[in-house]
Amino acid sequence: MSPVHYQDLDHGITVIDAEIQRxxxxxxYLIREGDRAAFVEAGTAHSVPGLLQVLEEKGIGRDQVDYVIPTHVHLDHAGGVGVLMEQLPQARLVIHPRGARHMIDPSKLRAGAAAVYGEEAMDRIFGPLLPVPEERVIQAGEGDSIQLNGRTLAFLDTPGHAKHHFSIVDEKGRGIFSGDTFGLSYREFDTERGAFAFPTTTPVQFDPEALHASVDRLVDRGLDSMYLTHYGRVGDLERLRREQHEMIDAFVVLAREHADDGETRHGALVEGMMALLMERLKAHGCTLPETRVRELVGMDVELNVQGLEFWLDHAG
Structure with missing residues (x-):
């Protein structure tokens, strides 16, 4: 097995590369509290061997993992849940109430993804989606919390990216596991100004007003860091909050400008969003060539545009 890339942060938190695409x-994330542990996010089925390898390297038994906690049921976050839970005999799945049924019976998730990607690509990208027995599922909504060996993990309902999205407040870790609600921030874009982050508007539940409100809720908790699924820990939250709000608004304006473009709409939105990100990255001090930026964010821009188009056609 090839070595998995991971980095130990403080407060017993380890960030682990889920090995998706690049x-x-x-x-x-692995949270360790004494002799007990929890995973936040599960990646895809292909991510699971790496997660188990990290447990082994840290001397954590599979029966010492109490929880698996995906922030929402999109497959890059929850596709590996069923496979991972099979390997963790004591673990309970903690999931937003709107997402629980899709973990107990993932057939609709699989059908939806297969319709987008095709069966062959579905298996290659995500691997098998296995069901989780209902008796191993904890539904966690707004204001609920769980205990990890005395460490409180509290849940905030944070829609805007998806209606089945919660974020996990970890006071001891001085941060929040924000899934996709606080945007995407790739380390390749870090400059002297710090991290660059941009919103994710992927289909099909983008809601700009809800996302604005959720971003504020996260930062208003007054903690130090966001632990992003894409990718890693970021600080400087007041600046990033302001920039998230600016870009959510800019994406909405862009979408409405091209709402009536017909067959050319999709391409115009892709190039418009790419130009917007290029401009903001340049202002951030990023010196990567445009070809490299397009490599890094091309799929995100495509998915963002699909989400904006769905919003335009159904709610915008």
Whole structure:
């Protein structure tokens, strides 16, 4: 087995590369509190061997993992849940109430993804989606919390990216596991100003007003860091909050400008969003060539545009 890339942070938190598409795209987190542990996010089925390898290297038994906690049921976050839970005999799945049924019976998730990607690509990208027995599932909504060996993990309902999205407040870790609600931030874009982050508007539940409100809720908790799934820990939250709000608004304006473009709409939105990100990255001090930026964010821009188009056609 090839070595898995991971980095130990403080407060017993380890960020683990989920090995989806490219290094540094998607993360899972291991939280260790004494002799007990939890995973936040599960990646895909292909991520699971790496997660188990990290447990082994840290001397953590599979029966010492109490929880698996995906922030929402999109497959880069929860596709590996069923496979991972099979390997963790004591673990309970903690999931947003709107997402629980899709973990107990993932057939609709699989059908939806297969319709987008095709069966062959579905298996190659995500691997098998296995069901989780209902008796091993904890539904966690707004204001709920769980205990990890005395360490409180509290849940905030944070829609905007998806209606089945919660974020996990970890006071001891001085941060929040924000899934996709606080945007995407790839380490390749770090400059002297710090991290660059941009919103994710992927289909099909983008809601700009809800996302604005959720971003504020996260930062208003007054903690130091966001632990992003894409990718890693970021600080400077007041600046990033302001920039998230600016870009959510800019994406909405862009979408409405091209709402009536017909067959050319999709391409115009892709190039418009790419130009917007290029401009903001340049202002951030990023010196990567445009070809490299397009490599890094091309899929995100495509998915963002699909989400904006769905919003335009159904709610915008």
């Amino acid at each position: 290094p540094g795209l998607a993360a899972c």
